[in-house]
Amino acid sequence: AQTVTQSQPEMSVQEAETVTLSCTYDTSESDYYLFWYKQPPSRQMILVIRQEAYKQQNATENRFSVNFQKAAKSFSLKISDSQLGDAAMYFCAFMTSDMLTFGGGTRLMVKP
Amino acid sequence: DAGVTQSPTHLIKTRGQQVTLRCSPKSGHDTVSWYQQALGQGPQFIFQYYEEEERQRGNFPDRFSGHQFPNYSSELNVNALLLGDSALYLCASSWGNRIGGISGYTFGSGTRLTVV
Numbered sequence: 001a002q003t004v005t006q007s008q009p010e011m012s013v014q015e016a017e018t019v020t021l022s023c024t025y026d027t028s029e030s031d032y033y034l035f036w037y038k039q040p041p042s043r044q045m046i047l048v049i050r051q052e053a054y055k056q057q058n059a060t061e062n063r064f065s066v067n068f069q070k071a072a073k074s075f076s077l078k079i080s081d082s083q084l085g086d087a088a089m090y091f092c093a094f095m096t097s098d099m100l101t102f103g104g105g106t107r108l109m110v111k112p
Numbered sequence: 113d114a115g116v117t118q119s120p121t122h123l124i125k126t127r128g129q130q131v132t133l134r135c136s137p138k139s140g141h142d143t144v145s146w147y148q149q150a151l152g153q154g155p156q157f158i159f160q161y162y163e164e165e166e167r168q169r170g171n172f173p174d175r176f177s178g179h180q181f182p183n184y185s186s187e188l189n190v191n192a193l194l195l196g197d198s199a200l201y202l203c204a205s206s207w208g209n210r211i212g213g214i215s216g217y218t219f220g221s222g223t224r225l226t227v228v
Contacts (some may be wrong), residue, residue, distance in 0.1 A: 094149070
């Protein structure tokens with residue numbers, strides 16, 4: 001069985017600064033995908049960034065980037081130039097066989 | 113292009129009752145997955161429907177059942193409701209015939225179920 005752990009229940013960042021959210025996972029699979037989702041108060045899960053496990057290069061999407069360490073089973077999210085609209089719950093998720101396993105989430109607060 | 117729509121947005125049920133939640137997938141998607149998100153937790157996979165059949169199931173009791181219609185929309189049914197079934201129920205749609213992850217999920221905004 002897969003497990004995903006987010007060790008930071010809450011994080012806070014100053015607007016325009018950089019913050020890193022941590023995620024570790026455990027699996028015996030060799031083929032899988034990793035995701036970071038954002039869940040604002042509207043409740044809809046919004047895909048932030050995706051990483052294929054077979055790719056060594058870390059994914060980036062504008063201000064969002066990941067540090068994927070496959071051997072350590074670590075998948076952290078870095079948000080640069082934080083904006084007020086980044087405030088939300090962030091969930092790390094692992095996918096195999098088209099099924100997602102989520103971590104417990106990190107609440108990100110952005111201070112103006 | 114419509115995204116995933118779920119109905120109702122909120123509902124309150126009494127313990128022991130039955131409930132049906134509905135989901136219309138994003139246009140062009142043929143697979144629907146359901147997740148339960150308890151307050152303060154990450155979502156948990158309930159089951160997935162493809163070609164009108166349950167393709168995968170998570171660790172949920174038989175009280176949780178579903179259906180997919182020919183137009184790809186789906187229903188989640190929960191019988192004999194317990195207080196612990198109170199949660200946000202999320203529906204996600206995707207392409208069923210593509211490798212998992214590449215197809216990507218589109219989530220709806222969920223149905224908030226409160227059991228009293």
